[in-house]
Amino acid sequence: MGAGHFSDAIIEASGVHKCISELNFPVIYTTNYDRNIERALHLNDKKARRIVNVKDFIKVEDDETQVIKLHGDFDDDDSIVLTETDYFKRLSFDSPLDIRLRSDVLARPVLFIGYSLSDINIRILLHKLWETWEASPYRSHKPEIYIFLPRPNEVEEAVLAKWGVTTIVGDDPDPAKSLESFLADLAS
Structure with a gap:
């Protein structure tokens, strides 16, 4: 189990993770680096697609919940937004993940x-x-x-x-x- 990841038992006991799975959101944006949301979906027999960079968008299937990791993922060191410089770059809102977020907020x-x-x-x-x-x-x-x-x-x-x-x-x-x-x- 990687850094920041909860055990399956903790995730299964989490009322928040259970509700997130039951609500069947088609897209979930998160700033968390861990895979707890994706794991919660999997434990509740839901398909999830982790999206950390632009190439991940082309792999999405219709029956998957898209978990868009705005600040990166522990399993992809290059994606992590951690330093002040990283945050300042994010404020331009021109990365592929930001463009998708802006599009979603404009459309739904x-x-x-x-x-x-x-x-x-x-x-x-x-x-x-x-x-x-x-x-x-x-x-x-x-x-x-x-x-x-x-x-x-x-x-x-x-x-x-x-x-x-x-x-x-x-x-x-x-x-x-x-x-x-x-x-x-x-x-x-």
Whole structure:
């Protein structure tokens, strides 16, 4: 088992991983380096395709969940986004993975989980998307963007609302329990 990978027993006991598998998302974006999401899907008899670079897109099959690893994967050292320089390069949003993310967010409803306004890349992405739609005569056709916040945060909620992002706020003081409860409700 590689660095950062949970055992199958831990993944099978995780309510969050179980819900992610049950929700049958066609595409999951993650900044995690590990393969826990892919393993959870496999343990629940779902096919998953790890996407770390542009060549991985051409291998995708229709019945697979695409797990797009925005910050790389432990099994591909060249893909890891770790240093300040790596993050600055990502802020241009012109890598193949970023282009795909921008395309998906422009074309369909998206739910962000585990992100906050402290994530500069997500802040910039959301602001750029808002600017794109505001400049468009078709702004009323903008797909919904949702962000799950495990706890209330009036400042984040106000900023996100200005950008047309709907916040969904968890109801448990424990962020992990809050997320699990939200995903379980979504899955039911």
